[in-house]
Amino acid sequence: MEFWRGAEKPARSVYNGALVAGSSLGRVSLSLRAISPLDGRYAAKTAPLQPYLSEWALFKYRILVEARWLLALSRHDGVAELRRFTDREAELLLALHRDFDDEAAGRIKAIEAETRHDVKAVEYYIRERLGGTTLRDITSWTHFALTSDDINNLAYAMMFRDAMREVWQGAAASLLAGIAALADSAAGHSMLARTHGQPATPTTLGKEMAVFLVRLRRQLSGIQDQEYLGKLNGAVGAYNAHLVAYPAMDWRRLSQSFVEGLGLSWNPLTTQIEPHDYLAELAHGLARFNTILLDFCRDMWSYIGLGYFQQLAVAGETGSSTMPHKVNPIDFENAEANLGMSNAVLGHLAGALPISRMQRDLSDSSALRNFGAGLAHGYLALRSAERGVHKVAVDRDALEADLEDAWEVLGEAVQTVLRKHQRSDAYERLKALTRGKAITRETYLEFVRALDIPPADKARLLQLSPAEYTGMAAELAKRAVIEDG
Numbered sequence: 001m002e003f004w005r006g007a008e009k010p011a012r013s014v015y016n017g018a019l020v021a022g023s024s025l026g027r028v029s030l031s032l033r034a035i036s037p038l039d040g041r042y043a044a045k046t047a048p049l050q051p052y053l054s055e056w057a058l059f060k061y062r063i064l065v066e067a068r069w070l071l072a073l074s075r076h077d078g079v080a081e082l083r084r085f086t087d088r089e090a091e092l093l094l095a096l097h098r099d100f101d102d103e104a105a106g107r108i109k110a111i112e113a114e115t116r117h118d119v120k121a122v123e124y125y126i127r128e129r130l131g132g133t134t135l136r137d138i139t140s141w142t143h144f145a146l147t148s149d150d151i152n153n154l155a156y157a158m159m160f161r162d163a164m165r166e167v168w169q170g171a172a173a174s175l176l177a178g179i180a181a182l183a184d185s186a187a188g189h190s191m192l193a194r195t196h197g198q199p200a201t202p203t204t205l206g207k208e209m210a211v212f213l214v215r216l217r218r219q220l221s222g223i224q225d226q227e228y229l230g231k232l233n234g235a236v237g238a239y240n241a242h243l244v245a246y247p248a249m250d251w252r253r254l255s256q257s258f259v260e261g262l263g264l265s266w267n268p269l270t271t272q273i274e275p276h277d278y279l280a281e282l283a284h285g286l287a288r289f290n291t292i293l294l295d296f297c298r299d300m301w302s303y304i305g306l307g308y309f310q311q312l313a314v315a316g317e318t319g320s321s322t323m324p325h326k327v328n329p330i331d332f333e334n335a336e337a338n339l340g341m342s343n344a345v346l347g348h349l350a351g352a353l354p355i356s357r358m359q360r361d362l363s364d365s366s367a368l369r370n371f372g373a374g375l376a377h378g379y380l381a382l383r384s385a386e387r388g389v390h391k392v393a394v395d396r397d398a399l400e401a402d403l404e405d406a407w408e409v410l411g412e413a414v415q416t417v418l419r420k421h422q423r424s425d426a427y428e429r430l431k432a433l434t435r436g437k438a439i440t441r442e443t444y445l446e447f448v449r450a451l452d453i454p455p456a457d458k459a460r461l462l463q464l465s466p467a468e469y470t471g472m473a474a475e476l477a478k479r480a481v482i483e484d485g
Contacts, residue, residue, distance in 0.1 A: 038377070042380055053159060057159055064097040065262070066122060066126055066151060069143075070141055071085065071094070072257075074138070076254065082138060085135070104125070111125055117148075119148040120148075126142050145239075149231075153274035154232065157229060157274075157278075158262060161228040164282075169220070172289070172382055174386055176220065179209055180213050182206070185206065187206030187478045188204060188474040189205045190204055190467040191203055191308065192399075202409060202467065202469050203470055207474070210476065211480075212296040213480060219292060223282070227278055229267040229277075230264040230265070231259065232255045237272060265278075271358070273359075283346040283350035287346045297385055298332075305329075308399055310393050310395045331391065334384040335382075335385040338377040338378070338384065341377040349370065407444045408438060413464060414430055414447070414461060420457070433447055441465075
């Protein structure tokens with residue numbers, strides 16, 4: 001069945017065995033047929049990552065590496081047999097990457113269908129494109145002295161680096177800005193804390209938000225400092241072919257210069273493949289960030305359930321198919337699900353990618369293609385959590401009502417003052433009064449008035465209420481926002 005039946009049938013082409021349709025109806029048909037929700041239901045939301053994490057992107061970055069390597073060789077005095085390119089020719093060569101489009105991707109896939117080798121298909125595509133230019137005489141130099149992973153490891157490193165810096169990190173920073181705003185605005189909003197799910201010493205809502213802000217910022221800082229490594233050293237990592245062709249050249253120095261020229265950190269010693277240790281580090285860093293964000297989402301879900309936050313109703317949105325009153329915390333629930341998926345993928349890849357049989361096997365090739373899925377699920381979670389943060393408003397009445405029903409939490413304050421005055425039975429007396437019991441304001445005041453303690457301390461306890469027993473919570477929240485902002 002064709003979904004565009006009855007409408008104008010769109011122009012189409014084949015890319016990687018899938019229909020690329022020109023109309024919105026055609027795009028809907030593709031979306032509904034997608035196996036992964038990343039490319040189906042969530043395709044519009046993950047679109048910012050497509051220029052960096054798709055197969056299309058992998059082709060484009062591979063072309064960049066091949067073109068830059070060819071240009072580097074032409075500019076090296078030690079490679080006498082390769083002429084130096086003119087400025088116009090250098091621009092023409094680099095334009096293969098800059099002007100890369102769907103037609104170019106489709107052509108590479110067509111070549112790959114014959115070669116059954118994706119990197120070789122890129123090499124042949126470059127040769128084909130240069131064959132009609134003034135560079136036709138140097139096409140045999142394409143992919144000179146390289147093995148496939150010399151191209152792939154550099155392409156993937158740039159893809160992941162750019163996806164993180166251009167998309168993921170910005171989304172993370174935006175979410176943290178939302179959490180910081182919550183922490184700041186609710187810094188002084190007293191809240192009944194819960195330990196083991198039970199009423200506990202009061203805090204402020206803003207201080208609890210600030211805890212997550214600081215935790216997440218610490219992980220984000222580590223992610224921002226992540227190195228992205230690359231290598232270019234041939235079939236077994238020892239420049240064998242390079243030295244046979246040009247034994248007098250300092251290939252190690254050229255490799256370092258080339259890799260660092262791509263904005264990557266040079267790995268000087270590898271097997272045939274870059275060992276992906278840095279990707280395991282990145283995966284672990286992302287997983288830690290995800291885990292803290294998952295903790296945040298579950299707490300937000302609980303606070304919404306307690307009524308501390310009210311969710312803003314969105315016009316036209318349905319909360320339940322049968323209960324029209326409901327406004328469900330779907331953004332935090334969606335984030336929770338995608339964080340789980342992200343960590344499942346990243347956890348597997350962190351353990352799998354650094355392992356390769358001897359010089360190499362192809363397990364990393366398939367695994368690397370799924371790294372983007374781990375990033376994309378995490379990115380979806382960031383956006384969902386951010387939407388959730390911006391859709392909540394503090395219900396101060398609910399906060400105050402909860403506190404007013406929990407005078408027993410002042411037992412900690414009273415027994416601490418009694419300990420100050422060396423009352424050895426302080427804890428036991430308050431335990432008898434409060435454990436497992438809900439006491440009233442009157443019960444509390446009656447107990448305090450009967451205490452044999454100095455007047456100043458007694459007056460302070462008599463003036464205390466659950467809403468005022470928040471210690472330095474407000475100050476800590478404000479300080480965290482300022483220091484972390």
